[in-house]
Amino acid sequence: MxxxxxxxxxxxxxxxxxxxxxxxxxxxxxxxxxxxxxxxxxxxxxxxxxxxxxxxxxxxxxxxxxxxxxxxxxxxxxxxxxxxxxxxxxxxxxxxxxxxxxxxxxxxxxxxxxxxxxxxxxxxxxxxxxxAEDFAAAREGIRVVTLDRGYAHDVAETSPWLLAGAKTLSYATNRAALREASRRGADDVIFISSDGFVLEGPTSNVIVLGGDTVRTPQTDQGILAGTTQASVFEFFAQRGLSTSYERITADELVAADAIWLVSSVRQAAPVTQLDGEPLGVDAGLTAALNEFLLSRTS
Incomplete structure (x- = not known):
């Protein structure tokens, strides 16, 4: 117990x-x-x-x-x-x-x-x-669906009173999104802005690998700056890959070589399926990434 x-x-x-x-x-x-x-x-x-x-x-x-x-x-x-x-x-x-x-x-x-x-x-x-709960299965792979977040990517600038980018207790929408994912046979969600840009997950940041570049959506889009995401960039930089904060379109997400959803307790969960379509997973790279994250002492 x-x-x-x-x-x-x-x-x-x-x-x-x-x-x-x-x-x-x-x-x-x-x-x-x-x-x-x-x-x-x-x-x-x-x-x-x-x-x-x-x-x-x-x-x-x-x-x-x-x-x-x-x-x-x-x-x-x-x-x-x-x-x-x-x-x-x-x-x-x-x-x-x-x-x-x-x-x-x-x-x-x-x-x-x-x-x-x-x-x-x-x-x-x-x-x-x-x-913490046992996240071993999630660290091997999760199925993800994309959902419309219901606002444009520049909401933090146009409507700061909506508190995009603050980690508030008002999580009813995030929980509803996860229930919708479950109804669609998936485990998690990536939110897309109403004008077609990748944002974040309900409880995670999005990491996208394409070639030798690792990207994450830039935080001026009302995205919560990720503590784990920063460590993920450190991991990939040590391996010689370039890292960047960018605006990423939904089409670019579909074309990615690999995608991870990263968060503080679950760590890095590789996406094995995106909107019903299979996505490749580098199991060895993911295992090394999670070991790096779990070995942090500060």
Whole structure:
């Protein structure tokens, strides 16, 4: 039986009042109720989050995740998170959880920051640490469908209030997209803008290999900057391939030599089928990529 660890932050932002708890966070029962039912994170999805892969006790890309949490909070006009406190809470949660799950190599840490109870002016924050699910099958290959995201590629510039590029708790659309993929006999989704450009997956970034060049959609299209994607580029650069952020059309996606969906906990999942058509997979290259990702210690 696996067990989770939960730490609540008593002063999650720099604007929060001082905490009576010296550490600024406290370990609580992960199976007991902890959140006020009127918290705007629950009632409106008004908050942000990050999910960090933890391998052999090492939180991967911790600093980029913390920076992205702060960026998302800024986009939502939530008070600036106290990153020193969040960092300490993550490390404490990992240290507390590892003895509860001996022999478990992969954990995840989920950081959640909400606007708090409506009218209170006090944000809520917590860190949840638990064993990751088994992604062995996904790392061998997934079937993917493309779905229209419903807006143009420049939505972040034309409509910044839609919060494209922020990692918010409002994931109903992403979950609906994954259910649609399942109805179509697929495992995951690549969103396409209404004007024909590749965007991202519901929980992943898209990596496209063509010849000796590895590309990913550029982030000014309302795409969440990927922490794992940055490490993927490092892997391929070490192998002598060029890497670039570009606008990629749906037609270019179909013509790719290989495609991966990459994310913090699942790591790299090669696409074996795109909209019902088979796509080649380099199993050896994918295995090496995932070993590289899993071996990160920072």
């Amino acid at each position: 696996t067990r989770a660890t939960l730490l609540t932050l008593t002063a999650p932002t720099t604007a929060s009042a001082g905490s009576a708890h010296s550490a600024g966070f406290a370990s609580v029962d992960a199976d007991a109720p902890q959140v006020n039912l009127m918290d705007l994170g629950l009632t409106r999805g008004d908050g942000v989050f990050e999910t960090i892969s933890v391998v052999d006790g090492h939180p991967q890309a911790l600093e980029p995740h913390l920076e992205r949490l702060a960026h998302s909070a800024e986009l939502l006009d939530i008070a600036e998170p106290d990153l020193t406190l969040w960092r300490d809470a993550v490390l404490a949660g990992i240290a507390e959880n590892r003895p509860l799950n001996p022999g478990t190599r992969e954990l995840f840490a989920k950081l959640i920051l909400t606007r708090g109870v409506e009218g209170s002016g006090s944000p809520s924050g917590w860190v949840y640490v638990a064993p």
